[in-house]
Amino acid sequence: MSLQIQMLGTGSAFAKTLYNTSALVRSNNKNILIDCGHTTPKSLDDIQVQPDQIEGIIISHIHADHIGGLEEMAFRLLYEFNQKKTKLFMTPAIAAILWENTLKGGMYNPSDGFNGIEDYFDIVLLEESKPTEIVPGFTIELISTLHIPHKPSYSLFINEQTFYSADTKFNEELLIHEVINKRNCHTILHDCQLGGHGAIHATLAELLTLPEEIQQRIHLMHYGDEMVNYIGKTGKMTFIKQHDVLELPQ
Ligand SMILES: Nc1ccn([C@@H]2O[C@@H]3COP(=O)(O)O[C@H]3[C@H]2O)c(=O)n1
Ligand SMILES: [Zn+2]
Numbered sequence: 180m181s182l183q184i185q186m187l188g189t190g191s192a193f194a195k196t197l198y199n200t201s202a203l204v205r206s207n208n209k210n211i212l213i214d215c216g217h218t219t220p221k222s223l224d225d226i227q228v229q230p231d232q233i234e235g236i237i238i239s240h241i242h243a244d245h246i247g248g249l250e251e252m253a254f255r256l257l258y259e260f261n262q263k264k265t266k267l268f269m270t271p272a273i274a275a276i277l278w279e280n281t282l283k284g285g286m287y288n289p290s291d292g293f294n295g296i297e298d299y300f301d302i303v304l305l306e307e308s309k310p311t312e313i314v315p316g317f318t319i320e321l322i323s324t325l326h327i328p329h330k331p332s333y334s335l336f337i338n339e340q341t342f343y344s345a346d347t348k349f350n351e352e353l354l355i356h357e358v359i360n361k362r363n364c365h366t367i368l369h370d371c372q373l374g375g376h377g378a379i380h381a382t383l384a385e386l387l388t389l390p391e392e393i394q395q396r397i398h399l400m401h402y403g404d405e406m407v408n409y410i411g412k413t414g415k416m417t418f419i420k421q422h423d424v425l426e427l428p429q
């Protein structure tokens with residue numbers, strides 16, 4: 180048994196030199212994506228992983244840097260890979276809006292029988308806050324986060340031991356009580372806005388207020404192109420880079 184996470188991108192929504200923040204989790208030879216932004220298919224191609232090698236995609240929320248690559252993935256599976264489908268793992272709240280609010284514009288094609296999201300993907304609904312083994316050895320729990328008010332968005336616990344924030348405002352209570360005290364996560368992948376104030380993301384200044392023993396567990400992701408100016412200024416936290424691989428505890 181092994182569990183690895185490889186960052187496909189570590190960039191913010193508007194980064195131009197970094198791919199969108201998303202990750203490839205490998206569990207016992209099954210590949211699962213965490214999010215699929217508009218640059219994710221290119222990043223997968225860089226590491227020579229093809230769409231038909233992806234078992235499924237977990238959706239954290241429906242901003243384009245997290246779901247903008249879904250149309251390409253589905254169309255390539257359909258037209259280049261012999262009508263294969265991949266799974267989409269998401270909560271009912273995301274499922275209720277993903278097709279109508281986003282995918283339908285490009286993918287609605289009734290004359291060929293493509294009327295809805297289930298014509299392109301195998302939908303797997305996940306209950307919020309309920310750990311679910313989605314492939315052998317890989318359990319996720321989706322936790323509602325503070326991102327855009329009234330828009331569903333989720334962080335993930337992986338096997339109750341790793342925290343992947345996706346996009347969220349700084350939430351000290353969640354980090355201390357749920358991530359550290361309750362689950363004692365030793366690996367934390369956290370979004371990081373390098374400057375400005377934290378309207379919808381955790382800022383570096385906010386993350387730096389955490390105790391050092393928590394900071395040393397944190398790998399920063401979802402940062403801007405100006406990251407190079409911040410090397411050495413992140414306390415005990417480190418930047419994870421695109422295509423870096425971490426072995427995760429099981
Ligand atoms: N209230 C908001 C809403 C959005 N944004 C920017 O738009 C991006 C959408 O993707 P993201 O990765 O959530 O980051 C958001 C902000 O850059 C923002 O800066 N403020
Ligand atoms: Zn984002």
Ligand SMILES: [Zn+2]
Binds near residue numbers: 240242326346
């Ligand atoms: Zn977002």
